[in-house]
Amino acid sequence: MDQTVHFNTTFRQRRRAPFWCLMDKTDTPVRADRKSLSWTQDPEGVRRSILDAARIEFVEHGLSGARVDEIAAKTATSKRMIYYYFGDKEGLYRAVIEEMYERIRRFERSLDLATLPPDEAMTKLTGFTFDYHADNPDFVRMVMIENIHHARHLASSSKIATLNLSIIGVIREIYERGVAEGLFRPGIEALDIHLTISALSFYNVSNRASIRQVFGHDMGAPDVLPHRRQAVIDTVMHMLRH
Amino acid sequence: MDQTVHFNTTFRQRRRAPFWCLMDKTDTPVRADRKSLSWTQDPEGVRRSILDAARIEFVEHGLSGARVDEIAAKTATSKRMIYYYFGDKEGLYRAVIEEMYERIRRFERSLDLATLPPDEAMTKLTGFTFDYHADNPDFVRMVMIENIHHARHLASSSKIATLNLSIIGVIREIYERGVAEGLFRPGIEALDIHLTISALSFYNVSNRASIRQVFGHDMGAPDVLPHRRQAVIDTVMHMLRH
DNA sequence: GATAAAATGTACCAACTAGTTCATTTGGTC
DNA sequence: GACCAAATGAACTAGTTGGTACATTTTATC
Numbered sequence: 001m002d003q004t005v006h007f008n009t010t011f012r013q014r015r016r017a018p019f020w021c022l023m024d025k026t027d028t029p030v031r032a033d034r035k036s037l038s039w040t041q042d043p044e045g046v047r048r049s050i051l052d053a054a055r056i057e058f059v060e061h062g063l064s065g066a067r068v069d070e071i072a073a074k075t076a077t078s079k080r081m082i083y084y085y086f087g088d089k090e091g092l093y094r095a096v097i098e099e100m101y102e103r104i105r106r107f108e109r110s111l112d113l114a115t116l117p118p119d120e121a122m123t124k125l126t127g128f129t130f131d132y133h134a135d136n137p138d139f140v141r142m143v144m145i146e147n148i149h150h151a152r153h154l155a156s157s158s159k160i161a162t163l164n165l166s167i168i169g170v171i172r173e174i175y176e177r178g179v180a181e182g183l184f185r186p187g188i189e190a191l192d193i194h195l196t197i198s199a200l201s202f203y204n205v206s207n208r209a210s211i212r213q214v215f216g217h218d219m220g221a222p223d224v225l226p227h228r229r230q231a232v233i234d235t236v237m238h239m240l241r242h
Numbered sequence: 243m244d245q246t247v248h249f250n251t252t253f254r255q256r257r258r259a260p261f262w263c264l265m266d267k268t269d270t271p272v273r274a275d276r277k278s279l280s281w282t283q284d285p286e287g288v289r290r291s292i293l294d295a296a297r298i299e300f301v302e303h304g305l306s307g308a309r310v311d312e313i314a315a316k317t318a319t320s321k322r323m324i325y326y327y328f329g330d331k332e333g334l335y336r337a338v339i340e341e342m343y344e345r346i347r348r349f350e351r352s353l354d355l356a357t358l359p360p361d362e363a364m365t366k367l368t369g370f371t372f373d374y375h376a377d378n379p380d381f382v383r384m385v386m387i388e389n390i391h392h393a394r395h396l397a398s399s400s401k402i403a404t405l406n407l408s409i410i411g412v413i414r415e416i417y418e419r420g421v422a423e424g425l426f427r428p429g430i431e432a433l434d435i436h437l438t439i440s441a442l443s444f445y446n447v448s449n450r451a452s453i454r455q456v457f458g459h460d461m462g463a464p465d466v467l468p469h470r471r472q473a474v475i476d477t478v479m480h481m482l483r484h
Numbered sequence: 485g486a487t488a489a490a491a492t493g494t495a496c497c498a499a500c501t502a503g504t505t506c507a508t509t510t511g512g513t514c
Numbered sequence: 515g516a517c518c519a520a521a522t523g524a525a526c527t528a529g530t531t532g533g534t535a536c537a538t539t540t541t542a543t544c
Contacts, residue, residue: 041510041521062390065306068502078523083503143452144386148304151451165457191459192473199445200438207444209393210385215407217433231434239477242484283491283540310532320493321533331532 047085049076055096059138062145063093090153097146098159100139107132108167118178119237125171126197126236130229133201134220140205168194175240184240196239200232289327291318297338301380304387305335332395339388340401342381349374350409360420361479367413368439368478372471375443376462382447410436417482426482438481442474 053074057066068089072079086092111128113121133140146154154160171190178184204211204219212218219228295316299308310331314321328334353370355363375382388396396402413432420426446453446461454460461470 039509039522043521046521062304062306064304067500069500079503080522080524084521089502141390143449144390147449147451148383148386148390149451151455154452154455160455163456168457188473191457192470195445195453195461195470196442196473196477198449199441202445202449203437203441206448207385207389207440209389209391210396211437213393213396213402214405215410215433219437228434228437231430231438235438235477235481238480238484242480281492281539285491288491309530311530322492322494325533326491 043085046077046081050082050085050092051095051099054082054092055100055138055142058093058096058145059141063090063149066093094153094157097142097153098157100142101154101160101163104132104136104139105163108170111170113170113174118174118181118183119241121174122178122240123233123237125174126201126233127229129197130201130204130232133205134225134229137205137208137220140202143202144206178240185242188240193236193240197232197236200235204228285327288319288323292324292327292334293338293341296324296334297342297380297384300335300338300387301383305332305391308335310334336395336399339384339395340399342384343396343402343405346374346378346381347405350412353412355412355416360416360423360425361483363416364420364482365475365479367416368443368475369471371439372443372446372474375447376467376471379447379450379462382444385444386448420482427484430482435478435482439474439478442477446470 050071053071054066056074057071061067066089068079068082071092072082075082082092086095111125113125116124168190171193175184175188175190175193179186208218208220218224292313295313296308298316299313303309308331310321310324313334314324317324324334328337349370353367355367358366410432413435417426417430417432417435421428450460450462460466
């Protein structure tokens with residue numbers, strides 16, 4: 001059975017819309033007769049709507065700064081449903097974190113690097129990782145926030161505990177091929193390669209505001225980003241080669 | 243005139259010590275007779291005590307998560323004094339940020355790199371920057387927190403507005419010497435060099451918790467840190483050479 | 485030693501916030 | 515169409531939190 005109710009952005013922009021599926025049964029004015037309102041159930045839609053609103057709020061204000069009432073207001077449903085589906089504020093926060101980590105895991109799996117020559121594979125991995133961070137500041141900010149909290153929600157999440165760190169294996173495989181072909185210098189650890197790529201991709205987004213404040217350069221500006229992207233790729237490749 | 247009251251750590255560990263200079267004038271029990279307590283004024287000591295307590299609290303819980311009452315409890319003085327000297331919570335936060343930026347500016351100035359050969363200078367700069375971040379996780383966390391807030395307190399701080407970005411000039415000077423001597427490849431911008439050094443130094447500390455959670459490696463552990471330090475130096479030097 | 489300004493103590497509060505209680509509606513099942 | 519569990523609405527609350535009002539003490543100045 002198809003759901004007839006959708007949470008499009010237009011709808012969600014309404015400041016407070018508890019009756020997201022208004023239908024007037026009795027032909028009396030909607031706002032006058034509260035008891036005559038009818039609605040259709042849509043658990044998945046409600047969950048989705050809450051998660052979207054929560055992500056926006058947590059990303060902007062952090063865990064402590066986020067307000068449940070504000071999330072509820074951004075949602076097409078009510079505060080009551082937040083607690084119904086997610087238990088408490090931290091449960092909701094955990095759900096947002098989990099969804100974001102699942103997404104980047106999917107991204108990493110989507111890269112098809114095994115068939116490429118080592119240097120091309122590394123260039124592609126670095127470039128795509130840089131782009132993923134640049135395109136998903138929400139993810140970067142959530143990771144920052146989670147680190148402020150010593151990643152204790154990552155630790156308590158059973159979903160993320162089963163996260164497979166295939167990315168390290170992928171990097172190791174590419175790197176060893178490169179060494180075997182004489183392209184890369186030996187003696188580098190796969191984790192160090194990953195940390196270097198991540199750090200250079202992450203920092204531009206995470207510290208964008210303070211960099212702009214201190215140095216006057218907006219690293220997210222469209223005329224600056226490609227330059228930095230190439231600089232990061234160059235850095236990684238120079239570290240590997242020779 | 244010397245101050246006779248000092249805020250040593252032992253004293254500050256007391257849960258709540260509003261009477262930081264207890265003297266019993268009347269020989270009656272201290273806790274029984276409130277009115278008979280005397281104290282000496284110590285504006286600088288009080289400011290210092292508040293700033294220290296605030297730093298600990300803000301670093302641990304962020305701006306929104308920090309509790310003024312908790313800061314007051316950690317202080318050798320009372321909540322009243324926080325508002326007396328710093329106006330409000332944000333004013334106190336701004337003061338903590340300003341102090342931290344002044345400290346790293348002092349650190350950068352203390353490096354004497356102009357007299358060293360280019361490659362040695364870069365190696366020293368990278369190593370010392372890495373060490374500064376590793377040794378000052380408080381600073382790293384405050385910068386993270388400030389970035390979560392879009393660095394709006396950096397923006398509104400008149401003190402930080404006058405921050406001279408001499409570090410970029412220093413890097414440029416070293417780099418150009420290195421190019422002239424044929425040690426470094428040409429065409430790199432000083433800002434990119436700085437961003438690379440900063441990113442690699444920052445990330446290890448800022449994302450320590452999530453790295454440990456996802457990869458099982460504690461990048462702050464004493465047996466891991468030197469390895470990563472060398473890897474960062476190698477990365478920077480490989481990027482510059484050839 | 486009178487005076488005033490700076491510094492500090494004590495008690496208090498209005499607003500906010502996470503979470504709850506209770507009632508109602510929907511939708512599947514028999 | 516009776517019944518019940520899942521889903522939802524609306525109002526409420528207990529505890530927290532940033533901030534303040536008012537009184538008192540200290541210290542510099544004359």
